[in-house]
Amino acid sequence: MTLLKADHITKSYAGVHALRDASFELRAGEVHALVGENGAGKSTLIKALTGAVIPDSGEILLDGTRITENSPGISKSLGIAAIYQQPALFPELTVAENIAIGQERDGSVFGMVNWARRKQRAKELLDRIGARISPEQIAAELSMPQQQLVEIARALGANARVLVLDEPTASLSEDDTRNLFRVIRELRASGVGMIYISHRLEELPAIADRVTVLRDGQTIDTHEMADVSSKQLIQLMVGRELSGVFPKREVPRGEVVFELRGFGSREAGIRGIDLTIRAGEIVGIAGLVGAGRTELAKTIFGLVPPDTGVMLLRGKQITIGHPSEAIDLHISYLPEDRRRHGVVLDLPISSNITLASLKHLSGFKGMNFRKEKEIAAEYTRRLGVKTPAIYNAVSTLSGGNQQKVALSRWLVTQPAVLILDEPTQGVDVGSKAEIHELMMELAEQGVAILMISSELPELLGMCDRIAVMNGGTIAKVFDRTDATQDLILSAALGH
Amino acid sequence: MATIGKTYRREISAAAALAALLVIVAIIAPSFFAPGNLRDLIVNNLPTLLIAIGMTLVILVGQIDISVGSQFAVCSVAAGVLAKTGLPMPLVFVAVMLIGGLMGALNGTLIGWMKLPSIIVTLAMLVMWRDALRWITEGAWVQGLPENFQWFGLGQSTGEIVIFMISLLLFAVFAWSLRNLIVGRTVYAVGSDAEAARLAGINSPNVVFWVFIIMGGLVGVSALLNAIRFSAIPGNSGVGLELKAIAAVVVGGAAITGGRGTLIGTLIGVALLGTIGTALTFLGINPFWEKAIQGAIILAALASDVALGRLEKNGRSDLAATTSPA
Ligand SMILES: Nc1ncnc2c1ncn2[C@@H]1O[C@H](COP(=O)(O)OP(=O)(O)OP(=O)(O)O)[C@@H](O)[C@H]1O
Ligand SMILES: [Mg+2]
Numbered sequence: 001m002t003l004l005k006a007d008h009i010t011k012s013y014a015g016v017h018a019l020r021d022a023s024f025e026l027r028a029g030e031v032h033a034l035v036g037e038n039g040a041g042k043s044t045l046i047k048a049l050t051g052a053v054i055p056d057s058g059e060i061l062l063d064g065t066r067i068t069e070n071s072p073g074i075s076k077s078l079g080i081a082a083i084y085q086q087p088a089l090f091p092e093l094t095v096a097e098n099i100a101i102g103q104e105r106d107g108s109v110f111g112m113v114n115w116a117r118r119k120q121r122a123k124e125l126l127d128r129i130g131a132r133i134s135p136e137q138i139a140a141e142l143s144m145p146q147q148q149l150v151e152i153a154r155a156l157g158a159n160a161r162v163l164v165l166d167e168p169t170a171s172l173s174e175d176d177t178r179n180l181f182r183v184i185r186e187l188r189a190s191g192v193g194m195i196y197i198s199h200r201l202e203e204l205p206a207i208a209d210r211v212t213v214l215r216d217g218q219t220i221d222t223h224e225m226a227d228v229s230s231k232q233l234i235q236l237m238v239g240r241e242l243s244g245v246f247p248k249r250e251v252p253r254g255e256v257v258f259e260l261r262g263f264g265s266r267e268a269g270i271r272g273i274d275l276t277i278r279a280g281e282i283v284g285i286a287g288l289v290g291a292g293r294t295e296l297a298k299t300i301f302g303l304v305p306p307d308t309g310v311m312l313l314r315g316k317q318i319t320i321g322h323p324s325e326a327i328d329l330h331i332s333y334l335p336e337d338r339r340r341h342g343v344v345l346d347l348p349i350s351s352n353i354t355l356a357s358l359k360h361l362s363g364f365k366g367m368n369f370r371k372e373k374e375i376a377a378e379y380t381r382r383l384g385v386k387t388p389a390i391y392n393a394v395s396t397l398s399g400g401n402q403q404k405v406a407l408s409r410w411l412v413t414q415p416a417v418l419i420l421d422e423p424t425q426g427v428d429v430g431s432k433a434e435i436h437e438l439m440m441e442l443a444e445q446g447v448a449i450l451m452i453s454s455e456l457p458e459l460l461g462m463c464d465r466i467a468v469m470n471g472g473t474i475a476k477v478f479d480r481t482d483a484t485q486d487l488i489l490s491a492a493l494g495h
Numbered sequence: 496m497a498t499i500g501k502t503y504r505r506e507i508s509a510a511a512a513l514a515a516l517l518v519i520v521a522i523i524a525p526s527f528f529a530p531g532n533l534r535d536l537i538v539n540n541l542p543t544l545l546i547a548i549g550m551t552l553v554i555l556v557g558q559i560d561i562s563v564g565s566q567f568a569v570c571s572v573a574a575g576v577l578a579k580t581g582l583p584m585p586l587v588f589v590a591v592m593l594i595g596g597l598m599g600a601l602n603g604t605l606i607g608w609m610k611l612p613s614i615i616v617t618l619a620m621l622v623m624w625r626d627a628l629r630w631i632t633e634g635a636w637v638q639g640l641p642e643n644f645q646w647f648g649l650g651q652s653t654g655e656i657v658i659f660m661i662s663l664l665l666f667a668v669f670a671w672s673l674r675n676l677i678v679g680r681t682v683y684a685v686g687s688d689a690e691a692a693r694l695a696g697i698n699s700p701n702v703v704f705w706v707f708i709i710m711g712g713l714v715g716v717s718a719l720l721n722a723i724r725f726s727a728i729p730g731n732s733g734v735g736l737e738l739k740a741i742a743a744v745v746v747g748g749a750a751i752t753g754g755r756g757t758l759i760g761t762l763i764g765v766a767l768l769g770t771i772g773t774a775l776t777f778l779g780i781n782p783f784w785e786k787a788i789q790g791a792i793i794l795a796a797l798a799s800d801v802a803l804g805r806l807e808k809n810g811r812s813d814l815a816a817t818t819s820p821a
Contacts, residue, residue, distance in 0.1 A: 052694055073696035088694045090687035092754035101684050102695030104677050111677040 002064070003028040003193040004080070004162050009048050009058035011041075011217075013396065016388055018044040019055065020217040026162065026193045031184060033204050033225065034197045036214035036237050037428040038400030039386030042197050043085050045214065046164045049195075050075045050082045062162075076102065081160035085167050085197075085399040085426070086339055087147045089139040096122035096135035099154045125153035130179035132290070144337045144422075145171045145289040145454070152180060156187075163187065164195045167399070169203065170425045171336065173288045173454040174489060181207050199400065199428050201230045202457065213237055238430045246461030247437045249444070253464075254279030255314065257448035258331075258417045260300070262309035268295035270472040273309065277417065277448040282439065284463035285452045286488050292472040293452045294336050297419050301326045301333040313417070327356060332415035334407055336422050336452070342406035345395040349387060350376035352394050353408045379408035382438070384431045400426045404435075411438060418442060419450045424458065436462055456485050470494050505748025506760040509796060513767045516774060524777035532773070538655050538724070540769035541662040543739050544762065545717035548669050549710035550740040551761045555673075556706045557686035557753030558606060558613040562620035563714050563740060566598045567733030569624050570718030575637030575728040578644045592715040598624065599711020600704070607703030621737070632730035645726050658720045665716065670758040682706060686753025742789065743768050746796045767792065 006024040010017070019041045026032050034042050047053035049060055051070030060067045062078055075082075089098050100118045104111065122135035131149040133142070142150065148171055155163060169177045184194060184207060196208060204211060205225060212222040213236040220236055234242050257279050264271035270292040277283050287293050298304050300311065302320035310317050313329055320326045326333065335341035343352050353376045354361055361368050361375075376390045383404040387397060394405055403426050410418065423439075424432045439462065443449060453459050459466050460483055467477045468491040476491040520527045546563050553560045570591050577587045602620060606613045646654025673679040685692045685699045692699045722728050747764030749756025771792070772785045 050694075071696075072694050073698065076696040082694075084694060088688065088691035090684050090691055090754065092687045092750070093683060097680065097683075101680060102692075102697055113675050113677055113680060 001028050002026070003062070004049065005061040005064075006045065006049055007059045007061060009045065009055045009060075011044055011048060011053060011055045016396075017217045019048065021058075022214065022217060022219045024212055024219055025222075026195060028161070028193050029188055029191045030209040031188055031194045031196050031207055033208035033211040034195055034214065035199075035201065035204070035211060035233060037386075038384070038404070038426075038431060039398040040214040040237070041217040042214055043166055043398060044217075046082060046166055046195060046197070047084070049162075050080055050164060052082075052084070076158065076160075079158075079161035080164065081155045081158035081162070082164035083148075083151045083155045083166060083168055085170075087144075087151055089142075089147055089150060091138070091140035093139060094135065095126075095133055095137050095139060095142070095150055098139050098150055099125060099135075099157055103154070103157055121157065122153065125157050126150075128156065129153060129183055130176070143289065143294060145173065145176065148172055149176065149289070156183065160192065162193050162195070166197045167199065167426055168196075169198060169200060171422055171454060173492070174456060174485075175288050175493070177203065199426060199432070200455065201233055201429060204230070204233075215239065234429055237428070242430060242433060246458075247433065247440050248462055249440055251280035251440075251443050253281055254446055256312075257314055257446075258450075259312040259315075260309060261312070263296075263299070263306060263311060264308040264473075265295070265299045265304055265306045267307075268292070268299045268304040268472075270296050270299060271308070272473050275467060275474065277450060279446040279448055280443045281465070282443055282449040282451060282463045284459035284466040285450065285469055286454075286456065286459055286466055287469035287492050289454075291469040291492065293469050294421055295472070296469070297333055297335075297421050297450070297452060300419060301331065327413065330414065330416035331419070332356070332410040332413045332417070333419040334410045334421055334423055336425075338403050338406045338425075343394045343402055343409075345402075346393055348391045349380065349385065349394055349397070349405055350390045352405050353379055353412060356409050356413050375412055376408075379412065380404075383408060383434055400428055400431070403427050404431060407435065411442070415442075415447060417448045417450070419452075421452045422454065423451065424453070424455070432458075456488060459483075459488070460485065468492050503748075503757070503759075505796075506757060506763060509747055509760060509763045509767060512792065512795070513763055513770070516767065516770060520770075520774045520777060524774075524779075527774065527777040534655065536769065536773050538658060540765055541658055542717040542721040543736070543743065543769065544765045545662055545665060545713050545720070546736055546740040547743045547761050547765050548666060548758060549713035550737075551744050551747075551749060551756060551758055552669075552673075552682060552706045553613075553710050554741070554744050554749050554751060555686045555753055555756055556682050556703055557689065558703060558706070559741070559751075560602065560613065560617045560707065560710055561737040561741075562598075562602065562617040562624060563710065564733040564736035565621045565624035565628070566595060566711060566714045567718045567721075567736055568628055568731060569598065570595050570715045571722045571728050571732045572628060572632060572637055572730055574719045574722045575640055575644070578641055579637070579639065581641070584643055584647055588716075588719055591719045592712045595711040595713070595715025595718070596708050597711065599708040599714070602711070603704035603707030606707060607700040610700075625731075628730060634730055636730060637728040638726075640726065640728070645723055647723060654723065658723075661716070661720060665713070666758065666762065673758060678702075683754055686755075688754070739768065742793055746793055748796070 002025055004026040009019050009022045011019040022041065022045055024045065036042050044053060048055045050072055051074055052072050060070060096119045099122045119135045126133055129149060129152055133146055133149060148168060152168055168180060208225045210222060211225050213220045215237060256276050258277045260273050260275045263273040273296060285293050299306050302322045302325055318329060350372055354372045361371055380390055385401045385404045394402055407423055424435055427435060439449060451463065464480050465477055466483050466488060467474045468488055469475065470492055478487060550560065573594050574587055574591045577590055602616060605611045605616045642648055647657060649657065681697050681702055684697055685702045689699045743764035744761050745751060746767055747760030749760060768789050771788055772782060775782050775785055
């Protein structure tokens with residue numbers, strides 16, 4: 001039975017067609033995956049469904065009835081809930097309030113807040129997805145995956161008939177993903193229709209019933225999930241074949257470039273960290289949400305002051321009090337939260353890419369804009385940033401393309417030590433392979449790379465060694481040859 | 496307890512500053528606390544408090560209103576002119592509130608619905624209302640007010656109590672609503688992130704629109720309660736009122752970017768900045784220092800905020816380190 005239908009939707013932004021005559025159909029009690037390259041129009045399509053974007057033409061039908069005058073408020077009242085790709089939490093408000101706002105549809109001006117019930121409800125919803133987050137915490141203090149979990153809890157709280165999930169697992173660890181899938185299956189059993197967007201194609205067979213492929217704003221095809229292999233899916237998305245193998249190559253390991261000894265920070269909640277990275281080596285960090293992975297990276301980069309242990313660069317002790325000092329030492333850090341820390345949304349793509357290397361681009365005669373343009377053009381081409389012009393603001397890019405810009409900024413700094421926090425979150429398969437290739441090239445040039453990722457296959461495929469964090473410290477380090485998914489997971493869980 | 500300290504951290508630091516000031520005055524010039532002086536001080540500051548209540552809403556919703564001083568002047572003159580036509584005082588009260596509300600609605604339409612930046616819109620209104628008024632009144636005062644105008648015809652002491660009660664009531668209603676009504680919380684949500692509010696199904700433009708109407712209505716009430724304290728109404732009252740109100744809100748701990756702040760904080764802010772001037776006289780300091788000291792307090796409020804933020808953050812991560820085993 002068709003629950004929700006998008007009929008011949010077209011939407012363009014200043015000449016760029018985000019959607020071209022796209023049609024899509026969701027049944028009750030199914031999980032319908034939506035896949036496509038970065039910029040294919042997935043987010044725009046679901047925004048059109050929820051009324052967050054008004055299409056230029058085409059209609060949305062719920063139970064066969066056309067929704068007129070759509071808006072987020074209206075679609076919500078009709079039972080459509082959504083988690084958007086860009087987290088949309090209220091930073092100043094508590095988790096409980098974030099979950100409650102917009103849901104207490106009392107209608108009257110004098111509707112009252114029931115604080116105790118709000119807190120109770122938030123706790124129930126968070127428990128349901130196994131998230132250990134206090135309802136009283138202020139949203140601004142949450143890490144990226146925690147924000148993601150709060151968004152999921154909020155969407156569940158709407159008790160919707162249609163639930164839209166735009167890359168809900170982009171920054172979630174294996175464990176949280178498993179909890180989410182369990183809840184999705186429960187909802188499916190109770191007849192909720194779900195649209196599920198993800199670039200993690202390997203997770204789709206476990207959760208999706210059908211899949212629709214979008215390419216260049218057009219809906220190409222819809223299949224039963226069981227009938228297509230991920231290879232076929234990629235072929236449909238990209239229009240060509242991809243090897244699907246990580247471009248890992250053996251690189252002779254050089255001297256120890258970067259070393260931590262007994263490194264810790266009370267403020268960041270990390271302690272007793274011992275870690276070495278050699279030139280040409282890629283070291284991965286695995287762990288659950290809250291294990292201290294991002295906190296470790298931030299402390300190294302000078303965003304949080306360390307208070308114990310030492311940090312050595314090529315055998316010499318260094319202290320970093322501020323990110324600018326880290327950059328001067330050729331240590332680069334791609335942050336996890338691209339919207340808040342990774343890109344300047346209102347600046348052009350070109351300026352974003354060169355933002356951390358302005359020193360090399362400017363001299364006596366001021367900025368070298370020609371060079372800036374060359375660099376920007378090269379990286380947007382290599383990573384496949386989909387945009388009509390490199391002078392467009394980053395805010396006009398799709399989520400995955402913003403991520404590519406954030407990453408490019410740090411690749412051009414010519415680092416000696418490169419710390420990558422979820423470098424491929426939200427990036428499509430084709431570009432992901434290109435990013436991995438770039439990482440390999442850097443390793444071959446002798447760069448020491450530290451990669452945080454919640455995607456285990458990526459860690460297993462790209463890293464020489466994998467350190468597993470748990471409770472703010474490194475619990476175990478595996479060599480490439482003995483690391484397996486299960487070993488890492490059990491170490492992350494503290495077994 | 497810990498969460499109360501955390502949530503109201505900024506209010507607490509403002510209250511501590513106020514307490515410190517009062518202690519110093521108590522030691523050096525105890526005569527400050529004479530009942531007559533305190534009463535004057537409170538009544539003098541009630542009109543500012545009413546404006547600051549509205550300003551808190553405006554700042555919470557992520558906007559600013561610098562036209563309140565000029566609106567205040569318009570409402571004051573309107574109050575006098577209407578009273579002279581023989582309109583009964585309760586109706587004058589309602590009419591002035593409506594006039595304020597209308598001026599607010601104009602701001603609200605331009606800012607909420609037409610999405611113009613509030614600082615520019617209200618700057619234009621600040622100039623426009625004040626000059627329009629100057630043109631109409633030609634600088635003259637409204638004189639020859641009817642008997643029942645000053646103190647509502649109740650005499651000074653009863654009149655002061657009426658002013659106090661009305662202000663107290665409004666403060667209580669707004670403080671309670673902001674915390675306990677769903678519409679109150681949507682004010683915070685819109686100020687915190689207007690786009691997130693839109694996606695959550697909140698009609699952000701409408702919320703902004705109504706906040707400006709309320710601001711205008713409160714300006715009307717404030718202007719009337721101020722005007723009835725005197726026997727004539729100047730055509731140029733309320734100059735600099737916007738700065739006083741904004742300063743009080745900020746000292747009281749509201750974030751100028753919206754989404755965070757409380758009316759209790761604003762009350763403390765008004766009390767702190769309002770007390771300084773009188774306290775200086777009692778401490779034998781040249782009152783010309785008042786503005787400089789007020790400025791210093793605003794800076795100190797922001798600085799202590801940052802410092803406290805650091806401390807509290809350390810405490811929190813401590814907790815995080817011990818309570819997150821996985
Ligand atoms: N506000 C905007 N202004 C201009 N162009 C936009 C805007 N929003 C989206 N686009 C363009 O529309 C196209 C589709 O974007 P959309 O966000 O739907 O992609 P997506 O499939 O969700 O990609 P991703 O996998 O990266 O999230 C992109 O080319 C993007 O640049
Ligand atoms: Mg998207």
